[in-house]
Amino acid sequence: MTTAERSQHPTVGAPVVRADSLDKVTGSARYAYEYPVPDVAYVWPVGATIARGRVRKVDPSAALAVPGVLAVLDQDNTPRLRPGARSAFVSLDDLQVLQSPEVAYRGQIVAAVVALSLEAAREAAAVVRVTYERQPHDVVLRADHEAIRQPETMGVGMPAAVAFGDVDQAFAGAPVRVEATYTTPAAHASPLEPHATIASWDGDRLTLHNSDQAPYLSAQAIATLFGLEESAVEVVSEYVGGGFGSKAMPRVPTVLAALAARAVGRPVKIALTRRQMVSLVPHRSPTIQRLRLGADREGRLVALDHDAVQQCSTLLEYTEETVAPTPTLYAVPHLRATARVAALDVPPPNWFRAPGYTPGMFALESAMDELACALGIDPIELRIRNQPKRDGAHERAACLREGAARFGWDRRDPSPGTRWEGRWLVGTGVAVSYHPYAAMRTHARARVEPDGTYRVTVGAADIGTGARTVLHQVAADALGTPLDRVRLDIGRASLGFAAAAGGSMGTASWSRAVYKACRSLAAELFAHGGTVPDSGLEVLADTAGDLGEHTAGHTHGAQFAQVRVDTDTGEIVLDRLLGVFAAGRILNPRTARSQFLGAMTMGVSMALLESGELAPDFGDFAEQDLAAYHFAASADIRDLEAVWLDEPGAPSGPTDVRGIGELGIVGTAAAIANAFHHATGVRVRDLPLRVERSR
Numbered sequence: 001m002t003t004a005e006r007s008q009h010p011t012v013g014a015p016v017v018r019a020d021s022l023d024k025v026t027g028s029a030r031y032a033y034e035y036p037v038p039d040v041a042y043v044w045p046v047g048a049t050i051a052r053g054r055v056r057k058v059d060p061s062a063a064l065a066v067p068g069v070l071a072v073l074d075q076d077n078t079p080r081l082r083p084g085a086r087s088a089f090v091s092l093d094d095l096q097v098l099q100s101p102e103v104a105y106r107g108q109i110v111a112a113v114v115a116l117s118l119e120a121a122r123e124a125a126a127v128v129r130v131t132y133e134r135q136p137h138d139v140v141l142r143a144d145h146e147a148i149r150q151p152e153t154m155g156v157g158m159p160a161a162v163a164f165g166d167v168d169q170a171f172a173g174a175p176v177r178v179e180a181t182y183t184t185p186a187a188h189a190s191p192l193e194p195h196a197t198i199a200s201w202d203g204d205r206l207t208l209h210n211s212d213q214a215p216y217l218s219a220q221a222i223a224t225l226f227g228l229e230e231s232a233v234e235v236v237s238e239y240v241g242g243g244f245g246s247k248a249m250p251r252v253p254t255v256l257a258a259l260a261a262r263a264v265g266r267p268v269k270i271a272l273t274r275r276q277m278v279s280l281v282p283h284r285s286p287t288i289q290r291l292r293l294g295a296d297r298e299g300r301l302v303a304l305d306h307d308a309v310q311q312c313s314t315l316l317e318y319t320e321e322t323v324a325p326t327p328t329l330y331a332v333p334h335l336r337a338t339a340r341v342a343a344l345d346v347p348p349p350n351w352f353r354a355p356g357y358t359p360g361m362f363a364l365e366s367a368m369d370e371l372a373c374a375l376g377i378d379p380i381e382l383r384i385r386n387q388p389k390r391d392g393a394h395e396r397a398a399c400l401r402e403g404a405a406r407f408g409w410d411r412r413d414p415s416p417g418t419r420w421e422g423r424w425l426v427g428t429g430v431a432v433s434y435h436p437y438a439a440m441r442t443h444a445r446a447r448v449e450p451d452g453t454y455r456v457t458v459g460a461a462d463i464g465t466g467a468r469t470v471l472h473q474v475a476a477d478a479l480g481t482p483l484d485r486v487r488l489d490i491g492r493a494s495l496g497f498a499a500a501a502g503g504s505m506g507t508a509s510w511s512r513a514v515y516k517a518c519r520s521l522a523a524e525l526f527a528h529g530g531t532v533p534d535s536g537l538e539v540l541a542d543t544a545g546d547l548g549e550h551t552a553g554h555t556h557g558a559q560f561a562q563v564r565v566d567t568d569t570g571e572i573v574l575d576r577l578l579g580v581f582a583a584g585r586i587l588n589p590r591t592a593r594s595q596f597l598g599a600m601t602m603g604v605s606m607a608l609l610e611s612g613e614l615a616p617d618f619g620d621f622a623e624q625d626l627a628a629y630h631f632a633a634s635a636d637i638r639d640l641e642a643v644w645l646d647e648p649g650a651p652s653g654p655t656d657v658r659g660i661g662e663l664g665i666v667g668t669a670a671a672i673a674n675a676f677h678h679a680t681g682v683r684v685r686d687l688p689l690r691v692e693r694s695r
């Protein structure tokens, strides 16, 4: 195809239907648990019934008497893992499954049954007798908890304490001040497809069919943990039914499956139940956030102090990056931002739906709304007045202005608690969205056959985002060929080094590698005079050396909410939610819109419904299934709209592809909470919003 022909058929930017939609709706898309494996056995974990202490004895006799049981694993007969193993960028201490008798959280795996059927494994697991040496536990985070300390880093290597200027003095001298404490509860991932693994050993080679956001990085972590060569571990995750961060690393069920398969010498499969997921899959830590904002009378911020307290497990050091957006979101001369952590006897919290930014921006953007009220300045105007001159902040201002126009913000009466519709009070609120993205090293391969068909591979994972579809588009355009001439394979560690489907890094990383491989192949083909040799032509691209400028930065947005509150019952209804985003080049408006709407819906859930509560005596989450843990259903979502600003500049190739995975959830809960305040005149600082929670 010539350039002229090609330009008539660009697919990037077009609303191409998902490449895998038919496979998914007809059930032919294969998820981790569904691969046929001969002689497979089933593993069922036994969870600790104490929150802290040690296992005294595992008595397997009743379990071993169940027909079909192959083994009962405990800390004495389970194969050994490498103690202290670390992956490239995180500790794997939470993955030391059945390596010690210590119990660090309720539900932690203390034994496991391997059997010839799922039913036998489950039945036997129920009669494994575990006795404990119980110690007192503590699972409740408090702002003054004696275990709170200041770690050096939060998230993956960010400084956990940032300060400039003299925030205390500046705050004390500020003519207008807001000081408030906000809280967000723990939250559970609960993806549609639970964590599931099939583990098969062939000598010292391990194959994992794993529900996984990061096949390559997971293979690397598992290899480290089991003391294997990286190339000895294959992770296959061709289809993944959601992850929300909880599958961005291998989790304990994956490790258990690999250990169990090793122990019984045959392939083993596991799929967690919803109840098992509550403690065996990382949650988001609850947060207690204290904000102090000082401004002059014109609304210019002079002091910003943000302290976030959260929890981690005694097993794994992890501090969510709750104050990560704080130092750069607004221009302010005096600032302190600290994320502190208390190690409690809780399951290990970890990455979850825009880690840090989601809870952090709830507090910060609520406080900005309080400041706007205190100053008598419109909340959009206040934000624009404090826009910094960096990070593309002007794009955020553009989103605010565009959203205001679309939403009809100019008709808003700023006085709270005044707009009645029957017994309902109605109000509107705004908050901004903000998230980093980055491109990370990725390998991609492109190959052309003599018959002119192409095959492109990259170790990406599509967790429901549409990644498979957009990478197919990038490949076809870069090759200058129609979509149906290109076959794209993803979802395998052996396809080469690849970024995770996480951290808003996936598509930004993979698309650059796919583009590079395809353009190189096209050039190679040109050099061959357009004739493909009998053996075909193949190119391997590695973006390691290319990741300098334009490969990391921020995405922006603004969200506008209208809520109504029933003044008799306290019911809160979200009438309308509009998100306006600026996120660089949008590869596919159909899948991008779905991704934004999905993320915003998670934000709605956070604002109104989701609540993980650690019960002090029980020592675990009070809600153990989706009957007790709620998130938004279709009936909770009325008028939901996501739009984006035109891509800035004219990109060539995918150089302006950022990431949109997480942007859409950031700020949503604050927009809704601010609308709640505007409706009722009552400020609620604790999520999920409840009328009775005003304080």
Ligand code: MOS
Residues within 6 Å of the ligand: 213, 243, 244, 245, 246, 248, 351, 352, 353, 354, 355, 501, 502, 503, 504, 662
């Ligand atoms: Mo997401 S929490 O970046 O997988």
